[in-house]
Amino acid sequence: MLHFHNTENNRKEPFKPLVEGKAGLYTCGPTVYDYAHIGNFRAYLFEDVLRRYLEFRGYEVNHVMNLTDVEDKIIRRARETGKTIYECTAPYIDAFFEDLDTLNIKRANQYPRATEHIEEMLSMIRTLRDKGFTYEKDGSIYFRIREFKEYGRLSGVRPEDVLSGARIDSDEYEKDDARDFVLWKAKKEGEHFWETEFGEGRPGWHLECSAMSIKYLGEQFDIHCGGEDNIFPHHENEIAQSEGCSGKKFVNYWLHCRHLLVDGEKMSKSKGNFFTLRSLLDKGFHPMAIRFFIISNHYRSPLNLTMDSLQAAHSAWSRIMDFRQRVKERIASNVEAPKQIDLQREMDACLTRFIEHMDDDLDTPRASSALFDFIRDANKIFDSEAVGSKQAQEALELLDRVDETFGVMKEDEALLDDEVDQLIQERQDARKNRNFARADEIRDLLAGKGIILEDTREGVRWKRR
RNA sequence: GGCGGCGUAGCCAAGUGGUAAGGCAGAGGACUGCAAAUUCUCCAUCCCCGGUUCGAAUCCGGGCGCCGCCUCCA
Structure with a gap:
């Protein structure tokens, strides 16, 4: 209720x-x-x-x-x-x-x-x-x-x-x-x-x-x-x-x-702690990280915004998005596997807890803890390679269900320019030839452009920032 | 002066009577060419002092500290 x-x-x-x-x-x-x-x-x-x-x-x-x-x-x-x-x-x-x-x-x-x-x-x-x-x-x-x-x-x-x-x-x-x-x-x-x-x-x-x-x-x-x-x-x-x-x-x-505070104080132009959304974006914060930061705190508590807390929110948000990416890759892999009872149980528990906490005066902090608990447990099960595409699809549907309310899992357009694409290819070749110095060089170069590479069993994965 | 709220780990933050969710950061381990991602382990007795209770972060009283509103500022 x-x-x-x-x-x-x-x-x-x-x-x-x-x-x-x-x-x-x-x-x-x-x-x-x-x-x-x-x-x-x-x-x-x-x-x-x-x-x-x-x-x-x-x-x-x-x-x-x-x-x-x-x-x-x-x-x-x-x-x-x-x-x-x-x-x-x-x-x-x-x-x-x-x-x-x-x-x-x-x-x-x-x-x-x-x-x-x-x-x-x-x-x-x-x-x-x-x-x-x-x-x-x-x-x-x-x-x-x-x-x-x-x-x-x-x-x-x-x-x-x-x-x-x-x-x-x-x-x-x-x-x-x-x-x-x-x-x-x-x-x-x-x-x-x-x-x-x-x-x-x-x-x-x-x-x-x-x-x-x-x-x-x-x-x-x-x-x-x-x-x-x-x-x-x-x-x-x-x-x-x-x-x-x-x-x-x-x-x-x-x-x-309650009000949002900046560095523990009410925002005011004279204090120099006044931020528009645009000014935060200019500082390089991702809009979805900003959204997650704000909605994952309870609305009836004062919310203190600092550059550090935004950064922390970005890391937490990335954890959600990394998991979501992983689920989508599993769906695309077309792997068949028997249904994991444990995963099913975790999914049910996540949704039940999510609803229970949101029902309680929109307790988004606890609702998000239900999500993070699920992500941890699901990651563990995914690590075991035991999840098939079909069940991964169900996991994605659960995330989407949660996101109907949270609205934080909006993905960036997945576009890379040719130059970056070539560099990733070149790095893969270098790795094959065990030319790790060159591979690392390219990885650092891309990191400088805000593109992070992750080598997974299925291949290289990239994301922004 | 009046009204309201808050004080939980390095940081953010749940939890309103039964022995402290979650996230970030940190340390160590597994995995990795190295990373990243992932995972495991470790990291608090809840501002202070009294009281109620078998038992309180949670209830009551008193302090201390902080914040908001009382100005057409969400």
Whole structure:
């Protein structure tokens, strides 16, 4: 039985979807004013694993991720550069989707954009106004949290505590109460705006997620995710708005991932520990190693990224890929052999443990240990030469089954240029003639090009890096 | 100040009452022309102090240390 840790009550609960066999999933997406950083991708990877595992478990998932394409920083940049907000965000939207592909993140069913859902947001404001949740001040519309009795249900932040915080900053917009949040922001001079019944302005950030999730998933849906920093105030405010409108329970399961740290500290540009996916790739890290590093840690634990930990993840990932390669070679060899009962038992155990651990709030670290245990035991059996092609095929199917969720076993295009191909041939000839000096010379040369050679009984095998 | 989380081997990281998964790194052995890959062996008593219990990394209390949120930052 699948269980999730629900932020709302801080407990693990069995997952019961609203509709049998289906799962509605909303995940807070990027603000597209810059390249997403690796911390953002931790959240998207966690959500990808969640979505993949739900599908693995037979759920039909409707996954919606928003693109925040209008907010203060975007508007500021547009004003500074003289471009439209759409011109400012377009390149980063493209980059975002490229990065998703790089990390083998499955596409959501919908990527609604804030700018295309202004009407839905206005409609919510209208309803909230009619129900007495809002007030207007200087052209902006605010949500009065006092009117929503359950405010604080998700985060545990009690309204009366918010004010005691030392860092309340409300100088930009005047509110009745610093704890209230804005639904509609009056435009300032030179800013992008929409002409509406509430005046010229733009939507507040929290509103878009409520409007779009309700539009695509309904007033009630199963799962809503984001990074831990979204718990308060963003998701707390979403609940207030959404439930204020509908009068119904908005979301049944709130899942949040902890932050990714770099060298033990929160990423920030000023500390110089700020990485985009692209900058890590430039340092030579393999995208699948980055993916494995992130998904093989538990999503509710802080994750500390260091160059060493990425390197270690690469080694671990290589172990998986080396084994997979070995299995594929065995399949291709067309060897007949009686079925290995031991291997069958290990395969069954691997899948059983994998499911058991993933069912337990997506315990990917333990799920991966089930995989590694299998790889070790299977390698041992393969060493004995006792596995036939047919059973190797079954082993490959098991790996693929696991990878439906992990998504780390994406292979590189297996292309070698002619020069490298010739060098490998030349080295094989040299080895035959026992000219090991030349053979080693070539191996070192190729290593310098990032190509690693392994001499196996079946012949030479190569891989990158 | 308020809310929440964490502290397990050199590093990463599971494990929430019965005598510590897994990965990386390291040492040694097997295999190999040498490597690589693979495999075998070795490598912790769980921040500190009390308490509960037949029994605690796991529960309770108190410390110490670290982190996040309370700013439209996943």
